[in-house]
Amino acid sequence: MARSVDEITGSKRLRRMRKADWSRRLVRETELTVNDLIWPIFLIEGENRVEDIAAMPGVQRLSVDRAVKAAEEAASLGIPAIATFPNVAMEKRDTTGSHALDDDNLINRATRAIKAAVPEIGIITDAALDPFTDHGHDGILRDGIIVNDESVAQIARAAVGQAAAGADIVAPSDMMDGRIGAIRDALDEAGFQDVALMSYATKFASACYGPYREAIGTSGLLKGDKKTYYIDPANTEEALRETEADLAEGADMVMVKPGLPYLDICHRVKENFQVPTYVYQVSGEYAMIEAAAANGWIDGERIMMESLLAFKRAGCDGILTYFAPRAARLLRG
Ligand code: PBG
Numbered sequence: 001m002a003r004s005v006d007e008i009t010g011s012k013r014l015r016r017m018r019k020a021d022w023s024r025r026l027v028r029e030t031e032l033t034v035n036d037l038i039w040p041i042f043l044i045e046g047e048n049r050v051e052d053i054a055a056m057p058g059v060q061r062l063s064v065d066r067a068v069k070a071a072e073e074a075a076s077l078g079i080p081a082i083a084t085f086p087n088v089a090m091e092k093r094d095t096t097g098s099h100a101l102d103d104d105n106l107i108n109r110a111t112r113a114i115k116a117a118v119p120e121i122g123i124i125t126d127a128a129l130d131p132f133t134d135h136g137h138d139g140i141l142r143d144g145i146i147v148n149d150e151s152v153a154q155i156a157r158a159a160v161g162q163a164a165a166g167a168d169i170v171a172p173s174d175m176m177d178g179r180i181g182a183i184r185d186a187l188d189e190a191g192f193q194d195v196a197l198m199s200y201a202t203k204f205a206s207a208c209y210g211p212y213r214e215a216i217g218t219s220g221l222l223k224g225d226k227k228t229y230y231i232d233p234a235n236t237e238e239a240l241r242e243t244e245a246d247l248a249e250g251a252d253m254v255m256v257k258p259g260l261p262y263l264d265i266c267h268r269v270k271e272n273f274q275v276p277t278y279v280y281q282v283s284g285e286y287a288m289i290e291a292a293a294a295n296g297w298i299d300g301e302r303i304m305m306e307s308l309l310a311f312k313r314a315g316c317d318g319i320l321t322y323f324a325p326r327a328a329r330l331l332r333g
Contacts, residue, residue: 043084
């Protein structure tokens with residue numbers, strides 16, 4: 001005789017609500033929407049230029065006019081914000097990243113053009129110096145050391161220039177100590193009280209950034225590694241202390257980077273601080289998914305959506321992802 005359900009589970013049946021699409025939808029706890037997406041895009045000089053990035057199939061470097069088109073596309077899909085990253089001409093890079101301060105550099109020209117054409121989309125700019133240095137580090141290199149305070153001063157000046165160009169959110173990815181407070185002060189002094197700060201509060205010394213460095217042309221330049229300023233991937237408490245410090249200095253939003261290997265950090269940050277928390281699904285994560293999908297080893301589209309949903313489940317309020325337009329199209333049906 002068949003055993004009854006009651007004998008096995010004592011009437012408890014977690015599968016009961018999984019039996020149909022309608023019941024699964026009814027009990028669904030987490031939802032990914034277009035409002036959760038931030039699209040990072042890469043910039044290059046020139047006009048009507050679109051360059052493929054070998055390690056990031058489907059992602060391209062765009063000249064400013066094409067970046068405007070991308071912003072229009074993002075806005076029409078309902079993506080709330082884009083984040084820009086420039087591939088700066090090699091002859092403009094130097095030890096201190098001085099071109100970061102040029103009001104007419106690639107980031108600032110793109111911001112002005114996008115603001116003028118697509119005023120409804122949010123623009124997030126990175127104030128770190130790595131696109132502008134000839135050694136690929138995020139700060140100023142002196143005698144083999146990334147000097148903290150001098151880098152912070154430079155980054156804060158770059159941030160003011162970005163705000164003047166029209167950036168809505170400045171997101172410094174450099175991990176220098178004290179940069180959030182310094183940028184906040186500099187922005188306020190210059191009259192940019194309404195420009196928000198998204199801190200890359202917990203940025204780990206990860207191997208997942210390789211394709212990004214190809215995209216902005218720093219992979220061939222980088223001397224040494226970034227372990228003296230990014231967080232050791234082994235450390236959680238340190239990541240929480242970083243977040244606490246950045247919030248105390250005035251961060252409006254905090255970010256965890258990379259994404260999927262650091263879901264525990266996303267969860268801990270949200271749980272501990274209850275502040276707007278974002279995650280960056282970085283280039284290496286994107287490349288891993290695309291490579292496996294191109295080989296037919298995984299269903300790329302389903303993995304993309306599952307990974308994005310996982311960030312929401314972990315507590316993130318939004319996701320920087322190269323998948324943003326593709327995911328948005330799917331979400332909009
Ligand atoms: C550096 C920076 C990095 C990324 C964005 N800005 C990391 C690095 O080059 O060390 C990574 C983004 C990605 O991998 O998608 N300030």
